[in-house]
Amino acid sequence: MFDDQASGYDYQRGSRRKCTFERWHQDNQHVMIPLRSAKGGRAVSAVTKTAANSVAVILGHDLSSIDDGDVTWSDAHANFLSSLSQEEIQDLLTCSRLLVLKPRDHLFRAGDHSKDVYIVAEGCIRLFKVSPTGKETILWFNFPGELFGMAEIWSGSQRQVYAIANEATRVYSIRRQDFIKFLGAHPEAAMKAIGILSARVRALGHTLGGLASDNVETRIARLLMRFAAISSATRCSSGVNDAELCVNVRLRHQDIANLIGASRQTVTTTLLQLRKLGAVRMVDHHIHIVQADHLRCLF
Amino acid sequence: MFDDQASGYDYQRGSRRKCTFERWHQDNQHVMIPLRSAKGGRAVSAVTKTAANSVAVILGHDLSSIDDGDVTWSDAHANFLSSLSQEEIQDLLTCSRLLVLKPRDHLFRAGDHSKDVYIVAEGCIRLFKVSPTGKETILWFNFPGELFGMAEIWSGSQRQVYAIANEATRVYSIRRQDFIKFLGAHPEAAMKAIGILSARVRALGHTLGGLASDNVETRIARLLMRFAAISSATRCSSGVNDAELCVNVRLRHQDIANLIGASRQTVTTTLLQLRKLGAVRMVDHHIHIVQADHLRCLF
DNA sequence: TGTTTATTGTCATCCAGGCGACAAACATGC
């Protein structure tokens, strides 16, 4: 069925030419998720457990914000779970199911009617849109403790985005009704939810402004600073110069491209430039920001 | 002070070259709002009244959504005020002040610390960002009944966007504390607020996807359909073919450009094409969509 | 250990759309 996807070099996830795009619709779904390999996107192969453990990991996740001109990003990735009280966490998680996802499993697709909100237990979920031409635009990543899927719950309608596991990931799944009930019972939590959505609005607005007025280099610089900020908690073990910022997220060039609305090639080239300038460097498969100032002055 | 702004033709609001941009910083503000004329941007020349009347106008404002592929837009412009009960409206408006704005008055600027949320009573408020190079990106317009300014309230930080009156406008201003107290006291309303923020997230995500993957023509088409949908309530009086959709919002080409992240010239040209094709036409200073299908098939 | 698939690096080509520069058409105030 997807036998053509594995062929050919320089396959850009989801950004094929229009002429071949029709193949994607062979499925009965609205739009096929562009899968990276034939066996890549298993359906939600979820193991359902009654959630109880592994909350500890999440709670330790604190975000010391790194100044990138404003505090947008640290807010946008506010750790919902750890901001709740013990009782609230109990209340919420008792009515949740724990889903276990393998890398590239999808949690939901655009067009789905799933009516759950999710909290990442561990791993990382990628939220993205797919344009009619098959181009993928990543809206954001969800890290442990983060709440997502909220936006679509309030419109009775279908999901508008895709959510897939970027790596081995576990998420708590909470049914719409339960979640609403929970918010009703815990006004504090409702306020926090509003706070998270607000941060999301600000973050998206920010991204939008950047996309509309900055060039690729600037957008990359912003993105790196942003990810450095949100991944600063999980410091990279390669204990190098602590002056350096570590972008401790697995990002392929294609991901960056999808994140900033550029082509993969341009990202490769630009990143290379930045490396030659000594602004960033690669430390086993992830980026370290050597001269934050250099990036910041591109803003 | 702004004596140079009025000079020269083809002045693009806020998108001057970098070399002249420094002039904008003569003020002690972070970034000057690019004003359209020297006398344009008076400070909030607000007349404070105890809000009581003119709610009627707003409540009549109903949104029959026009299908543009999804229901995003009608949601995003959900009428917060009219969705509340009589008592809720009372509660909310008694602790509000009514601000009267002349066209181009600004309500707040990026960097401000104003801690209010607002509800449009009548008129229209434009929310936008200004990039370091002075380029303006419009996030959205707020129409009567709509709640805005919420996103920044939850971060203790400064406003990230500019809000100025697009025309003669009146807004209810509610202090942060009062608003939070209100939401606490009215869980229903809190849910509605969440719904609005959700819709905003969806709308921004949509715009982002479009900006990243569509060309200017498509983006314009989308925009027109969107505005036709949200302005369908206030039908244009020029009672022409009721088959036509009326974009009953005052939009200059520059506004459209700022809305979709394009240059004014390109917007002019593209719009002209669309007119030649018979897809849209001008009816005294605003756009009518003659062939909605034509626009929709550009998506 | 060899084979297959994913990811990165490079290059030549091409074009959508940004930008400056005017002119004409409107608006608005005096």
Added chain:
DNA sequence: GCATGTTTGTCGCCTGGATGACAATAAACA
């Protein structure tokens, strides 16, 4: 009615970045 400011229409030039094509690694797998 004149003058000044604003918005729209048009052109030509020029570049950032998309696209396609491939080579070179690196990782996954069998």
